[in-house]
Amino acid sequence: MPLEPLIFSYSRKGRKGYSLPRPFHPAPHSIPSESLRTTPPFLPEVNEQDVIRHFVHLSQMNFAVDTGFYPLGSCTMKYNPKLNEIIANLPGIRNLHPLQPVETVQGILQIYSELEKMLCEIFGMDAFTLQPAAGAQGEFTAMLLIRAYFQKKGMKQKNQVIIPDSAHGTNPASARMAGFEVHQIPSDARGLVSLHTLQKAVTERTAAFMLTNPNTLGLFEQDILKIAEILHNVGAQLFYDGANANAILGISRPGDMGFDVIHTNLHKTFSTPHGGGGPGAGPVGVKSHLIPFLPVPRILHDDNGYHLSEDFPDSIGRMKSFFGNTGVLVRAYVYIRELGAEGLKAASQAAVLNANYLLHRLKEAYQVPYPGFCKHEFVLSAEKQKRESGVRGLDIAKRLMDFGFHPPTVYFPLIVKEALMIEPPETESLEQVKKFADALLQIAVEAKETPDVVKNAPHTTEIQRPDEALAARKPDLAFPSPYSQKSGEIGWN
Amino acid sequence: MKNWSVGSISRYLPHTAEDIEEMQKELGISSPEELFQDIPGEVRLHRPLSLPPPLSEPEILQDVGNLLERNVFWQKASVFLGGGHYVRHIPHAVDFLASRSEFYTAYTPYQPEVSQGTLQAIYEYQSVMAQLTGLDVSNASSYDGATALADAVRMAHQVNSRPKALLSRAIHPHYRQVVRTYTSAEGQEIQEIPLQDGLTSLSALQAMLDSQTSCVVIQNPNFFGCVEANLKQVAEMVHRQGALFILSVDPISLGILAPPGEVGADIATGEGQPLGNPLSFGGPSFGFLATRKEYIWKLPGRLVGRTVDRNGKPCYVLTLQAREQHIKREKATSNICTNNALGALRSLIYLSLMGAEGLKEVNLLSSSAARYACDNLTQLPGVHLLFPSPFLFEFALQLPLPPEGLNSELLNHRIIGGYPLQKDYPEFKNAWLLAFTELTTKEQIDTLCQRVKEWLSRAP
Numbered sequence: 001m002p003l004e005p006l007i008f009s010y011s012r013k014g015r016k017g018y019s020l021p022r023p024f025h026p027a028p029h030s031i032p033s034e035s036l037r038t039t040p041p042f043l044p045e046v047n048e049q050d051v052i053r054h055f056v057h058l059s060q061m062n063f064a065v066d067t068g069f070y071p072l073g074s075c076t077m078k079y080n081p082k083l084n085e086i087i088a089n090l091p092g093i094r095n096l097h098p099l100q101p102v103e104t105v106q107g108i109l110q111i112y113s114e115l116e117k118m119l120c121e122i123f124g125m126d127a128f129t130l131q132p133a134a135g136a137q138g139e140f141t142a143m144l145l146i147r148a149y150f151q152k153k154g155m156k157q158k159n160q161v162i163i164p165d166s167a168h169g170t171n172p173a174s175a176r177m178a179g180f181e182v183h184q185i186p187s188d189a190r191g192l193v194s195l196h197t198l199q200k201a202v203t204e205r206t207a208a209f210m211l212t213n214p215n216t217l218g219l220f221e222q223d224i225l226k227i228a229e230i231l232h233n234v235g236a237q238l239f240y241d242g243a244n245a246n247a248i249l250g251i252s253r254p255g256d257m258g259f260d261v262i263h264t265n266l267h268k269t270f271s272t273p274h275g276g277g278g279p280g281a282g283p284v285g286v287k288s289h290l291i292p293f294l295p296v297p298r299i300l301h302d303d304n305g306y307h308l309s310e311d312f313p314d315s316i317g318r319m320k321s322f323f324g325n326t327g328v329l330v331r332a333y334v335y336i337r338e339l340g341a342e343g344l345k346a347a348s349q350a351a352v353l354n355a356n357y358l359l360h361r362l363k364e365a366y367q368v369p370y371p372g373f374c375k376h377e378f379v380l381s382a383e384k385q386k387r388e389s390g391v392r393g394l395d396i397a398k399r400l401m402d403f404g405f406h407p408p409t410v411y412f413p414l415i416v417k418e419a420l421m422i423e424p425p426e427t428e429s430l431e432q433v434k435k436f437a438d439a440l441l442q443i444a445v446e447a448k449e450t451p452d453v454v455k456n457a458p459h460t461t462e463i464q465r466p467d468e469a470l471a472a473r474k475p476d477l478a479f480p481s482p483y484s485q486k487s488g489e490i491g492w493n
Numbered sequence: 494m495k496n497w498s499v500g501s502i503s504r505y506l507p508h509t510a511e512d513i514e515e516m517q518k519e520l521g522i523s524s525p526e527e528l529f530q531d532i533p534g535e536v537r538l539h540r541p542l543s544l545p546p547p548l549s550e551p552e553i554l555q556d557v558g559n560l561l562e563r564n565v566f567w568q569k570a571s572v573f574l575g576g577g578h579y580v581r582h583i584p585h586a587v588d589f590l591a592s593r594s595e596f597y598t599a600y601t602p603y604q605p606e607v608s609q610g611t612l613q614a615i616y617e618y619q620s621v622m623a624q625l626t627g628l629d630v631s632n633a634s635s636y637d638g639a640t641a642l643a644d645a646v647r648m649a650h651q652v653n654s655r656p657k658a659l660l661s662r663a664i665h666p667h668y669r670q671v672v673r674t675y676t677s678a679e680g681q682e683i684q685e686i687p688l689q690d691g692l693t694s695l696s697a698l699q700a701m702l703d704s705q706t707s708c709v710v711i712q713n714p715n716f717f718g719c720v721e722a723n724l725k726q727v728a729e730m731v732h733r734q735g736a737l738f739i740l741s742v743d744p745i746s747l748g749i750l751a752p753p754g755e756v757g758a759d760i761a762t763g764e765g766q767p768l769g770n771p772l773s774f775g776g777p778s779f780g781f782l783a784t785r786k787e788y789i790w791k792l793p794g795r796l797v798g799r800t801v802d803r804n805g806k807p808c809y810v811l812t813l814q815a816r817e818q819h820i821k822r823e824k825a826t827s828n829i830c831t832n833n834a835l836g837a838l839r840s841l842i843y844l845s846l847m848g849a850e851g852l853k854e855v856n857l858l859s860s861s862a863a864r865y866a867c868d869n870l871t872q873l874p875g876v877h878l879l880f881p882s883p884f885l886f887e888f889a890l891q892l893p894l895p896p897e898g899l900n901s902e903l904l905n906h907r908i909i910g911g912y913p914l915q916k917d918y919p920e921f922k923n924a925w926l927l928a929f930t931e932l933t934t935k936e937q938i939d940t941l942c943q944r945v946k947e948w949l950s951r952a953p
Contacts, residue, residue, distance in 0.1 A: 003806060007617050007845050017846030018584055020854050024935040025865035029857075030883045031720050037751050040849035041624045048586055051845050058614055059595035063607035066594035079505055080598050083550050089588075089771075091568055092561030098775030099574045099912050101900065104565035108774055111560060114545075121543055133636035133776065134831035136818070147678055173818035173828035177647075179678030182823040220531045250498075250542045251529060257536045267831065271505075273594075275835030276611040277601040277633065277795065279777030295674070317674035321577065321639040321667050321764065322775025334557065339503055340547025346498035349525050350508050353497075356528055357516045373528050398606065407604050412819075429507035430516065461606040463808040471800035471812040475789070477630045478623040479616070479799075 003462065004057040006479055011044040017051050042480070061462070062276070063406050069432050073377045073409035073421025074168070074216055076246045076268035078347075083338070084271065084331035093330055098322040102307055108326065109306035113299050115333045116283075122336075122344070123245075123262055124255020125285030129294045130324040135243060136170040137319060138263030138282025139210070141295060143178030144316040145261055145286065146208050146237045148293040152314060155235070158207035164193055166217060166413040171210045171241060180207060187415055191217040191370035195226055202234050212241040213257065214248070214375035216413040216421070218355065228258025237261060237290075242282075245269045246425065247352055247375035250345030254285075261286045270332035281328040295319045350426035351376040354433050358424050361437040365444035369416050377423035379416050385444070386418050389451035393418035396443055398465070399457035403439035497525050503547075567772075570907040571937040575887045575928025576716065577638050577665055577764045578772055581745070581855070582932055587769045587842045597835055601795075605810045612809035615797040615834065618841040622781050625747040625844075626761040627754025631783035632794035634837040635829065638764025639668040641780025642710065642741050643675035644793045644827060645760045648784070649708035649737040650681050651791045651826060657705045661686045661693035663715035664741060666917035672710075681707070691719045691880025691889070695727065702734050708760075712741040713750065717914075717926065718863075718887030719880055720750065728757025744768050744781065744840070745859075746885055748852030753783075760784045769843025770836050779836030790816060793827030858931035859886035866929055866938045873946055879914075879924050887928040889914060889921070894952050896925040902948050908941060 046054075063070070070077035088094070096105055116128040132138040143161070150158040161175040162183045172182045185201050188194035193211065202209075209231050213221045221227065231238045240254040240262035246269045254262045266272050267280035274280070286294065296315045297308040308323070339347065352375050359368070359378045366380040382393040397407030397420065409421040424433050446453050458464055497513050508516075517523060529537075548556060566572075567580045574580075591597065595610060602608030602615075615633045622631035635641035646658050658676070660669055662685045673683055686709075687697045693711050702709065709731045713721045724740070731738040740758040742750075745767045753761035766778035784792055790813070798812035818825040847855070863886045870876055875893030890911070892899065900910040911927035918924070929938075 003808075004613065006613075006620075007841075008620075011848075016848060016851060017586065018848075018851040018854075020582065020851070020858060020931055023858050023861045025861045027861055027864040027868070029860040029864065029885060031750075031885065032722070032883065035720050035722065035724075035751055035883075037747075037749055037755075040853065041621075041747065041752070043621055043624060043847070043849045043852070044845050045848035045850065046845055048584075048846065051842065052586060052590065054845070055590040055614070055842060056593065058610040059590070059593040060610065061608075061613070062595040062599045062610035063604075064595045065598035070600065072600055075600055077600060080594070081505060083553065085592070087553070087557055088773075090557070090561055091566050092564040094771040094773055095566035095568060095580075096564055096774040097567070097572055097574045097580065097772050097909070098578055099576055100565070100572070100909055101904065104570075104904070104909060105774065107560040107563035110563075111557070118544055124538075133640065133833070134829075136828040136830045137636065137640070140828055144674065144678065168830075169818035169820070169822045169825070170828050170830050172823035173821075173825045176823040176825075177675075177678065177828055179680070222531045222533055225533065225535060248532075251538060252532050252536050253538055256538065265831075273597045273835075274600045274831075275597050275833075276599045276608075276614075276838065277834035278831040279636075279779075279833045279835060280831040281777075317677070318639070318667055318670040319674055320671065320776065321637045321665075324775075325636075325777040326774040327771075327777050334553055337545065337548050337553055337556070338550070339505070341542035341544045342498050343503045343506070343547055344542065344544075346502050346506055349498055349528075350506055352528050353508070353513065353516055353525070356520055360520055373531065397604070401604070401606055406600075406607060427505050427507065430512040458606050463606050463609055463802045463806060465803045466605045466808045466810045467800045467802065468810050468812065471798035471810050472815075475630075475796075475813060476799040477616070477789075477796055477812075478620040480620075 004054065007044045007046065007054050008479060010046045010050040010054060013045060015045045015047045017046050017048040068404055068406065069428055069436055070406040071408050071422045071424050071436060072406060073423045074243055076423060076425055078271055078425035079427035080271055080273040081335060084334045087334050088327045088330045093326060106305050109299055111330060111333050113301060113306060115329055118336050119264065119283055119285060122249060123264065123285050124253030125262060126288040127291045127294065128283050128285045130283045130329050131295045131319045132282035132284055133320055133325050134278060134280040135263060135265045135282040136174055138284050139170055139174035140177055141284045141319055142239050142261045142263055143175050143180060145290050145293045147178050148314065148316050149290055150207060157205055160205045161207055162201050162209045165415050166215050167210060167212065168241065168243060191219050192221055193223065193227055195223055198227060199230055202230055204234060206234055206236040208237045208239050210239045210241060212244050214244045217370050217379050218374040218377040219370060220375055224257045243268060244376065247348055249348040250341055251348055261290055266328055266332040271335045272328045272331040279325050279328055281325045297323065347426045354424040354426060354428060358422065358433055358437055362440055365441050377421060380420045381416050382418035382420060385447040389447055391447040391451050391454045393420050395454045395457060396420060399443050399454045400439060401458040402460045405436055405439060570909050572909045573911050573927045574909060576912055578775060579767050579928055579930050580932055581767050581930050583769050583771065584846050586846055587839055590842050591835060591839045596838060602811060605808065609808060612797050614838050614841055616799060616809050618837045619797060621841060621844045622783055625744060625752065626783040627752025628761055628783040629786040630789055631781060632792055632796060634832040634834055635780035635782050635794055636833055637776060637778060637780045639671035641762040641782045642668050643672045644782055645739045645762045646672050646676060646708060646710065648760065648791050648793060649739065652737060652788055653707055655705055655707035657682045657684060658708050659684050659686050659701055659706055660710045661712060662688050663693050663717060664710060664712040665716045668741065691717045691882050692721055695723060699730060702730060704734060706734055706736040708737040708739050710739040710741065714743060714746055714885050717880060717889045718884040719882040720885060724756040745852065745855055749856045765836055765840050768840035770839050777833055777836055779833035791826055792816065794829050794832055855931050859929055862929040862933040862938065863888060869942045870945065873949055875949065879921065886930065887926065889924050889926045892923045892925050895923055899948050903944055906944055908944060
């Protein structure tokens with residue numbers, strides 16, 4: 001695929017890509033000239049066909065779930081059903097204004113309400129808010145709930161959150177935004193939370209423990225009930241990061257494990273697309289003691305139908321302009337309605353089966369830092385390859401592109417050196433998983449016999465190993481630069 | 494859990510009985526139980542989930558279709574609501590392109606070699622947003638207009654460590670609420686600048702501004718649709734105290750209004766929905782956040798930069814990531830990870846189609862419709878403009894009676910009327926906020942006037 005010029009290169013004065021009605025009332029606005037622009041913004045002026053070609057070309061430069069296998073660990077790149085796209089774009093959803101009176105939006109409020117109930121059942125929680133826009137905002141919401149809970153109880157000493165070293169970076173960042181001090185604890189030799197370490201870390205100041213289960217190594221925290229007990233003994237709350245919930249649908253529920261508050265990523269577990277970096281949705285579920293603190297507005301139901309209420313004096317407040325990422329919520333709702341209980345459980349079983357099969361095929365060729373059965377994902381280390389021939393995890397990731405695969409997550413979790421974090425979701429067939437295994441096995445052979453082939457990968461992509469240091473040293477973040485009319489010559493750092 | 498539930502259950506699950514047999518054999522297991530043996534029995538679910546029975550595609554379409562029948566939307570009714578979200582025209586090319594699954598089924602572009610499409614689109618998005626706002630650099634997107642503003646207020650605090658943020662009371666009430674939620678835990682104090690004639694009171698601002706002020710935030714056009722005056726003067730006042738000036742703006746209005754960078758704002762934020770994104774009951778759309786280059790290391794969210802690859806070819810990568818949570822963890826500028834990239838892409842496509850001329854036309858069509866409606870509505874007995882200040886495409890009326898009754902009456906005639914202001918501003922009794930766009934027709938406005946007139950004539 002040849003490089004695509006910037007959209008600005010198609011721009012010519014006098015071209016346009018829009019078609020608008022004529023004004024019916026030529027009266028001008030009365031805005032004083034000092035409030036107006038003196039020059040028009042420099043925007044591209046392009047005819048419709050050239051806009052279409054430009055963005056079609058750009059789209060062709062992307063790898064996507066719909067173009068191939070995307071084994072990105074902790075991201076659950078499962079298939080995004082097309083029915084969900086159709087439904088989210090029906091005018092009865094797409095064209096609803098968020099300030100419409102409730103009597104005109106009963107249908108969507110019913111979908112919201114049913115989705116809340118289904119999520120409560122799937123995760124074993126007492127109530128859900130659909131408001132958070134993404135996983136990180138769900139975490140932040142949960143931390144604010146915990147903060148409000150302790151403030152209400154007059155326990156201001158509860159100012160610390162404990163987080164395992166295998167956690168996603170959003171966990172400590174969210175806890176910090178909610179005003180907590182972050183205390184990180186190391187995982188044990190099993191790759192799990194050490195009860196001993198946790199017991200030592202927990203104090204009267206502990207407000208919460210943030211845990212992903214299965215964790216980012218793809219391992220189930222089997223001491224979870226004891227973990228919950230340690231936390232609850234000092235009155236602290238247990239938070240569940242739902243990033244890895246795709247392993248346990250219909251099999252085990254965070255609410256039954258002792259978690260007080262959870263978030264879920266609908267864009268991972270419930271099949272909504274990732275959109276090239278969003279939008280997502282990060283609904284938060286709570287046990288009953290945290291319900292009074294949930295964000296407003298909340299959906300209520302009585303004989304007259306559905307209402308939105310802000311009348312919750314202990315609420316943490318509003319997290320988002322309106323109710324949530326409706327388009328995403330509706331997609332997840334449709335997914336759950338189509339799969340039902342048996343389908344969701346089958347999805348988790350197949351995801352775990354895929355992961356274990358793949359791990360089994362690869363465990364001789366690559367180092368497995370935490371052996372045994374995994375859940376929906378696992379982590380390999382390229383330490384052996386690095387030691388033997390200088391081939392690094394990133395090189396292996398880049399080489400996979402030559403075989404037509406998206407690379408796995410690399411260098412995460414931080415506790416595994418040269419980590420390759422692999423998640424083959426349930427929607428991938430056995431043939432596809434086998435092809436991926438064969439590719440990684442061949443790369444392991446190449447790393448021994450012809451290491452330069454791997455070190456210099458990728459060989460087949462149009463762009464190869466961009467200079468990221470240059471990008472950071474001389475940031476060129478917009479065209480045209482405010483300092484130079486020529487892009488690429490900016491250097492205002 | 495003795496048996497696999499896998500098989501021919503769903504079109505989304507490809508494993509056949511033979512596949513499972515083969516995989517089990519390879520793993521040396523005979524039931525799924527063995528893969529889940531690390532989950533203790535006490536935390537297992539020993540019953541099926543209690544969910545509604547699964548539905549087929551035609552059944553779902555029927556079922557959801559029935560539910561949606563109960564919704565009223567703008568093809569079925571005239572909608573005069575605004576408040577940051579507007580019934581605007583979305584050129585069909587936007588939907589066509591944003592529905593390319595190479596865009597919407599991709600992940601965050603962490604691997605640049607296979608993500609140049611998304612990366613270049615974000616770079617182009619950053620470029621057009623820098624142009625619209627008159628600032629140096631825009632992030633790759635925030636969740637929405639409210640969270641983008643909250644990000645901006647937190648960012649100002651990170652820049653100057655001062656404790657106090659001053660927010661105009663003319664800012665969207667939901668945005669102010671979200672700012673309070675976001676800043677509640679980190680000790681930032683939020684104070685509200687009072688109103689004067691529907692605008693931010695500059696004399697009050699002058700009195701409140703001091704060396705403890707981290708930032709001053711004004712919305713333009715403000716929640717009442719009024720265009721705030723003397724923004725350059727505000728910028729000077731704010732900068733004299735060493736504080737940051739934040740403007741929350743409507744992106745469409747930037748087609749004709751002076752850009753935030755030109756009037757002296759340090760940060761511009763806003764709601765991206767009007768730029769080619771469907772209303773979707775309030776989301777997902779996206780929020781934008783742009784600033785001056787000197788604050789770039791405090792900017793939350795992703796950034797894409799242009800660089801070259803090892804063969805010297807120009808290309809794009811995520812950059813300056815040392816601000817972000819996956820590198821800096823609790824010391825990051827923000828926790829944001831997933832943002833609203835697809836909404837930002839839609840806005841880029843929208844702006845590419847519209848250009849500066851199209852954006853100007855949208856403004857003129859919307860403002861002339863608003864002017865026409867205002868001229869006609871204020872002819873009715875007891876109906877006045879609430880504020881004397883100039884407006885663009887949204888204005889507040891003072892009615893002789895509570896607008897809730899009028900709205901119920903209008904709904905019977907398939908009109909979704911304006912937003913009653915009293916809920917958020919108790920001092921503005923019987924005030925009614927109305928929005929107009931390039932899609933509002935003369936017939937819709939004439940009908941609205943007629944219905945309001947009838948309602949007034951029947952009023953006690």
